[in-house]
Amino acid sequence: MIDKWFVIINPTSGNGTSKKQWPLIFNELKNQQFEFEFSFTEYEKHSIKLIQKTINEGFKKFICIGGDGTLHNIVNGILSLNSINISEIKIGIIPIGTGNDWVKTYHIPKDYKKAIEIIKNKYSVKQDIGKITLETLKTTIYFNNLAGIGFDGYVVNKVHNYKNLGFLAYLTGALVSLTSYKKPLLEISFDNTIIKSKTLMLLIGLCKFSGGGMQLTKNANPADGLFDISFIKNISLFNILGNLPGLFNGKITNHKLVTNYKTSYLKIKVLDTIETYIQADGELIGSGDFTVSILPKALTFIVPKK
Numbered sequence: 001m002i003d004k005w006f007v008i009i010n011p012t013s014g015n016g017t018s019k020k021q022w023p024l025i026f027n028e029l030k031n032q033q034f035e036f037e038f039s040f041t042e043y044e045k046h047s048i049k050l051i052q053k054t055i056n057e058g059f060k061k062f063i064c065i066g067g068d069g070t071l072h073n074i075v076n077g078i079l080s081l082n083s084i085n086i087s088e089i090k091i092g093i094i095p096i097g098t099g100n101d102w103v104k105t106y107h108i109p110k111d112y113k114k115a116i117e118i119i120k121n122k123y124s125v126k127q128d129i130g131k132i133t134l135e136t137l138k139t140t141i142y143f144n145n146l147a148g149i150g151f152d153g154y155v156v157n158k159v160h161n162y163k164n165l166g167f168l169a170y171l172t173g174a175l176v177s178l179t180s181y182k183k184p185l186l187e188i189s190f191d192n193t194i195i196k197s198k199t200l201m202l203l204i205g206l207c208k209f210s211g212g213g214m215q216l217t218k219n220a221n222p223a224d225g226l227f228d229i230s231f232i233k234n235i236s237l238f239n240i241l242g243n244l245p246g247l248f249n250g251k252i253t254n255h256k257l258v259t260n261y262k263t264s265y266l267k268i269k270v271l272d273t274i275e276t277y278i279q280a281d282g283e284l285i286g287s288g289d290f291t292v293s294i295l296p297k298a299l300t301f302i303v304p305k306k
């Protein structure tokens with residue numbers, strides 16, 4: 001086992017801010033007596049390979065410098081390695097992304113010096129992880145923040161056009177997408193419930209925030225062994241504009257058009273031919289039928305002490 005940290009930097013995250021800030025972060029890590037090695041990601045999803053390689057070399061402590069997509073890839077790299085003792089692995093985060101949604105649940109600050117101080121303190125929590133199995137591709141994808149099918153996936157598909165708008169990128173993407181999106185007919189089964197309906201979106205949450213700070217699931221708790229589900233049949237552009245603050249302060253989950261559930265397993269079937277978009281942690285992962293199950297307290301993250 002190697003006691004040094006391994007730092008993974010996505011130089012493209014936050015519209016290139018990671019790359020610009022790296023020399024400052026490097027110096028701060030040295031000043032704070034961190035012993036570490038590091039690597040930049042060189043292409044999409046490279047952090048999956050990087051983390052697997054470094055785990056195989058014996059590293060157990062990681063620092064992720066990037067946004068939600070980089071963390072998502074790191075989580076996927078770890079969980080798809082079957083042969084390791086995952087409980088020994090710890091992940092700290094210096095958030096430099098566009099949305100930076102996962103860190104908001106834990107109040108990890110964007111200021112890199114404060115984020116490094118938190119990592120140095122090494123206080124950690126175990127968090128639930130979601131596991132998605134896509135039926136057509138027979139692939140498994142893990143998520144640590146929130147997944148969804150429908151309009152939110154459609155927005156993720158468009159949002160790269162607006163990343164230069166920072167945290168407003170997701171809201172802008174959503175407003176621009178509302179007129180062109182077509183609702184698929186879904187069958188959503190969990191526990192003793194079956195919902196068959198045209199669906200604007202189905203959100204499957206572990207943590208509280210998504211879409212650049214929006215709160216679209218109710219009472220999300222990342223370690224209760226349950227997903228927080230929001231099912232939205234329909235909502236008009238007019239309704240969204242009228243409820244704009246509610247998207248960010250969580251009040252939207254009380255809207256009569258939003259239904260909330262808690263469960264640990266769901267099965268989703270697409271009953272028509274309308275194209276579907278499934279997103280996990282803001283990354284588009286596929287389409288079609290899928291199942292989602294929870295892995296209780298599967299991964300350890302370094303967070304501020306409450």
Ligand SMILES: Nc1ncnc2c1ncn2[C@@H]1O[C@H](COP(=O)(O)OP(=O)(O)OP(=O)(O)O)[C@@H](O)[C@H]1O
Binds near residue numbers: 010012013071073
């Ligand atoms: N060297 C690279 N070149 C191109 N893309 C990369 C590279 N390294 C990583 N990526 C991809 O960059 C994407 C975006 O990264 P990330 O989500 O961390 O930043 P962001 O989009 O700015 O932030 P957020 O997800 O918080 O909005 C990820 O899907 C990842 O696969």
